Amino acid sequence: MTDRREIDRIVGAALDEDAPWGDLTSETLIPADATATAELIAREAGVLSGIDVFAAAFRLVDPSIAFEPLAADGDAFAAGDALARVRGSARGILTAERVALNLVQRMSGVATLTARYVAAVAGTGARIVDTRKTTPGLRSLERQAVRDGGGRNHRRSLSDAVMAKDNHLAVLTAGGQDLATALRAARDRMPHTAHLEVEVDRLDQVDAVLEGGADTIMLDNFTVEDLRAGVEAIAGRAVVEASGGVSLDTVGAIAASGVDVISVGALTHSARALDLGLDVVISTSEYRATDAAGPSTREQP
Numbered sequence: 271m272t273d274r275r276e277i278d279r280i281v282g283a284a285l286d287e288d289a290p291w292g293d294l295t296s297e298t299l300i301p302a303d304a305t306a307t308a309e310l311i312a313r314e315a316g317v318l319s320g321i322d323v324f325a326a327a328f329r330l331v332d333p334s335i336a337f338e339p340l341a342a343d344g345d346a347f348a349a350g351d352a353l354a355r356v357r358g359s360a361r362g363i364l365t366a367e368r369v370a371l372n373l374v375q376r377m378s379g380v381a382t383l384t385a386r387y388v389a390a391v392a393g394t395g396a397r398i399v400d401t402r403k404t405t406p407g408l409r410s411l412e413r414q415a416v417r418d419g420g421g422r423n424h425r426r427s428l429s430d431a432v433m434a435k436d437n438h439l440a441v442l443t444a445g446g447q448d449l450a451t452a453l454r455a456a457r458d459r460m461p462h463t464a465h466l467e468v469e470v471d472r473l474d475q476v477d478a479v480l481e482g483g484a485d486t487i488m489l490d491n492f493t494v495e496d497l498r499a500g501v502e503a504i505a506g507r508a509v510v511e512a513s514g515g516v517s518l519d520t521v522g523a524i525a526a527s528g529v530d531v532i533s534v535g536a537l538t539h540s541a542r543a544l545d546l547g548l549d550v551v552i553s554t555s556e557y558r559a560t561d562a563a564g565p566s567t568r569e570q571p
Contacts (some may be wrong), residue, residue: 271322272414280350280411281326284369293365304360307552308367309340310353310374313545317385318345318353319418320377323352323411327370332362344381344418353546356533360553367548375543376408377415383541384419385522387534396525396532399424401513403535412538423560431465432456436490439468449475460496467511476503489529497527 311326318341328335329331335358341347356363387398398421404412413423425431434442434453442452457466467486468479473496479487489500490516511531512524526531 272410274322276410277323278330279325280407281323281369281373282330283407284373285327285330285366288369289298289365293361296361296364300361302361303495305358305554306360306363306550307357308363308548308550309355310371311547312347312349312351313547315346315348316378316382316544318347318374318378319343319381319415319421320374320411321354323377324370324374325515327366327373328356328358328363331366332359334358335362335366342412344420346385360550361549363548371548372373373411373547376405376541377411377418378544378546379411380415380538380541381419382544384416384421384537385519387532387537388420390396390518390521391409391525391532394522394525396499396512396529397422398521398537398539399533401533401535402427403539405538416537419537421533421534421537431467432460433467433469435469436471441555449478453479453484457483470514473499473503476500480504480507484508485510486531487512487515488533494523494527497524497529501528 290348296326321339321341321343325339328337335356338355338357339353340355341351341353347353378414384398384400391398399421400413400416400421402409402424413426414422425433434456439449439452442456443449445453453466453468460466465485466483467488468482468484469488469490470476470479470491471492473492476487486506486509487500488511489497492500492512497512504510509531509535510529512527512529513533516532516534517536521532521534
């Protein structure tokens with residue numbers, strides 16, 4: 271679960287963006303004392319993620335709005351299922367609605383897609399993990415959504431591990447130094463607690479990377495045949511990660527090659543927002559123009 275302070279920071283910024291000076295429509299049309307009950311309804315099947323994020327939007331707009339979860343993060347649901355219920359100020363519910371839906375739809379879309387990838391590699395022992403290809407500002411929520419879908423998280427940020435990719439290696443070896451020596455020198459400068467991962471795009475790089483002390487070797491855009499050869503060459507001396515060219519059509523064969531980890535950027539950069547809606551089911555006030563706009567200034571007879 272994402273830390274509540276982080277949720278409030280993200281949701282608060284979204285609410286500030288959506289209603290910087292209040293909700294003009296609700297404040298103009300809806301009586302101040304109107305109350306409502308609304309339910310989060312699934313328009314299609316999927317996996318839920320972001321129920322606490324959904325709740326936070328209403329809490330931050332109006333702490334008096336009551337929230338009732340009807341499902342939990344990670345739960346599978348069918349079209350037509352009610353997933354949550356809110357009760358309270360109609361103005362508050364309407365003000366929070368769009369931000370609450372945007373975030374829970376996005377997170378549930380990521381969780382649903384992740385669950386499909388996890389199901390596709392069931393029984394192989396390979397882990398499905400995310401990447402840093404996340405929506406700016408939403409990384410914490412999208413990483414949670416991957417977990418809710420049954421996947422795992424890769425490094426959170428550039429600060430969390432040493433991960434040498436193709437451009438790093440190009441710079442590192444530009445002076446003519448061989449790859450193994452360059453990696454050993456980099457390893458000597460690393461904190462002893464840090465993890466070293468190195469990306470390779472050819473089988474003939476594997477020996478040098480092993481000699482350089484890599485903890486994880488990423489086989490990037492390898493054919494399934496070359497993935498098998500890479501797993502055999504590494505022979506348990508490092509974690510083997512496959513990346514590139516991963517789709518729902520290919521992930522099963524990639525997993526069957528014997529790799530330990532499959533990183534899938536599509537989990538976050540290509541997930542479609544799930545179709546969820548907020549339906550008002552009870553409203554306890556009738557519209558009266560004077561309630562919403564204040565007393566009439568027209569002279570009374």
